[in-house]
Every structure is written in C-alpha cells, then in structure tokens.
Amino acid sequence: MGSSAAPPVDLHIHSTASDGTLTPGEILARAVRLGLGAIAITDHDCLDGCRQALRLGIPEGLGFLTGVEISADRPASCPGDGSLHILGYRVRLDDPALNDAFRRLQSARGDRNPRILERLQALGIPITLAEVEAEADGGHPGRPHIARVLVRKRVVATIDEAFARYLGDGKPAYVGKERIDCGRAIALIRAAGGVAVLAHPGLLELDDERRLERLLGELKETGLRGLEVFFPDHSPEQTAAFARLAGRLGLLMTGGTDFHGEIQPGVEMGSGRGGLFVPYGLYERLLAC
Secondary structure: OOOOOOOOEEEEEOOOOOOOOOOHHHHHHHHHHOOOOEEEEOOEOOOHHHHHHHHHOOOOOOEEEEEEEEEEEOOOOOOOOOOEEEEEEOOOOOOHHHHHHHHHHHHHOOOHHHHHHHHHHHOOOOOOHHHHHHHHOOOOOOHHHHHHHHHHOOOOOOHHHHHHHHHOOOOOOOOOOOOEEHHHHHHHHHHOOOEEEEOOHHHHOOOOHHHHHHHHHHHHHOOOOEEEEEOOOOOHHHHHHHHHHHHHHOOEEEEOOOEOOOOOOOOEOOOEOOOOOOOHHHHHHHHHO
16 A cells, blocks of 8 residues: 555546636645645546646656546436546547547536526526626536526525535525446446546445445446545545445546535545545555556
C-alpha cells in the first residue's frame, strides 16, 4: 500500500466540465495546496475536464489519472431509483467508441435543461436557458448551473437549498437523465483501456451484504475491476464490509470524495467531511494493473 507517511489521494472529483463548480485548473491548484498525492477528475459522461487538466499541465509531484463517471441503468439484481454509477480510470481520451457514446448521451439529454426550466417557470420562477448557459461559461450546463442562477436571483439562499426545494430527485423541477446499460458502460471503459469501478456502493440502499456481493459478482463477469470502498457517506462499518467484499471477490479498492465544490458544503477534496483518508497505495495499484 505504500508508506504510511504517503499523502492521501482523491480519485473521485468533478469539475465545471460536468456538474462541479471548480475548473480543472482550480482543482489542480487546490490539490497541490491541500498536499494530495494524486487525483482523478471523473466528470459525468464527459472527458473534457481531463483534457483541460492535461493541456494545462499536471503540477510536479501530483499524480493524475484520467477518469469518468458513467450514469448507467441499474440491472434487475439492483432494483431502486436513480443510476448505477460506474467509474472508469486510465481511459484513453481519444477513444472513438467512448466519445461517441458520450456525444449520444449529451444529445439525448439536450432537452433536459429546457424541461427543468419549464417546471420552474410553472412554479413562477422565471429563468432562461441563456442565463444557465452563461453560468456554465463554456461547460456542459446542468442542474448545478441552474442552482447557481436560483441563488443569484435570490430565489434560494444556497445551492444546497436549490436542490432540496426544487432540483433534487423527487422535487418539483426534477427531470431524469438519459442512461446507458451498465454492462455497456463497463465494456466501453474496458475497450478504452480503462479500469471499471463501481462507485459509492453504500448509496445503492441494498439491504444486506449478500445482495451487494451478488451484484458485484454479476458486474465482475462483465469486466468490473474495482469497488469504491472509501467514500464520505460510508460508515466505518460499511467501509470495513466493502473492503472485505473487495478482497473476497478479488476487486481493486478505490476511494474519493465525489467532490463537486460549493454544491456540497463541508466536503473538501481529499478529506470529505473531515474523516476520510484514501491511501496513496490505492492509486499505485490502479497504475500497476
């Protein structure tokens, strides 16, 4: 796992290229300031943040992995609402199939923002698509940018309140997004030379460890290589259970904060809400596999 004195890493970070509030350059600078040993930018269904980071240049002494987080449909063995999130590490940024899949997803989701705005307007909250696109400043506009417009217009006091009252799952202005089959997500990552990892299993709300083990076994057969064990919302008991599962199934362990910037008050890169520590050795193992 490396030296106990090695700095922590954060392998789950979002930039303004998807739904984060920090640019890739700001993320790199913050990682250096916080003394992190390595990071991965894992934007949703998008590789632009990684491209921007590499164009800027990775600071000396900071390890960096290309990454992505793909929102996939849940298989029948994992019922419930929302997506199954598959992280892909070390993917080739120029892979044609992966980029084509993301273009198709972005195209299919092109009407999501207007539909959200229509719902807000029906609630008496006038927001235009032009305002949201201006807030995105060249990135992919989405709910975080709508939330920031709501704050700027003083409809809500904080981004967190915007999601809690209007934009979160099940709230009045929520509109679901297009997803792809989880097996295809894993296959795309593998074909792009990457390592597929199931993100934050504790958020799947499976009622016992055996159900998660069955799901992981099913996904491993399609090419899953790892499990995000270390995550801010995992309890110590969950972290220990997920580590046991990873060991039993021969899966790599990874970890990160799912950092989005100001959207998540109190969550810091590399430490989550204060108690998270992702060992540098996990980054080394990803490099070596």
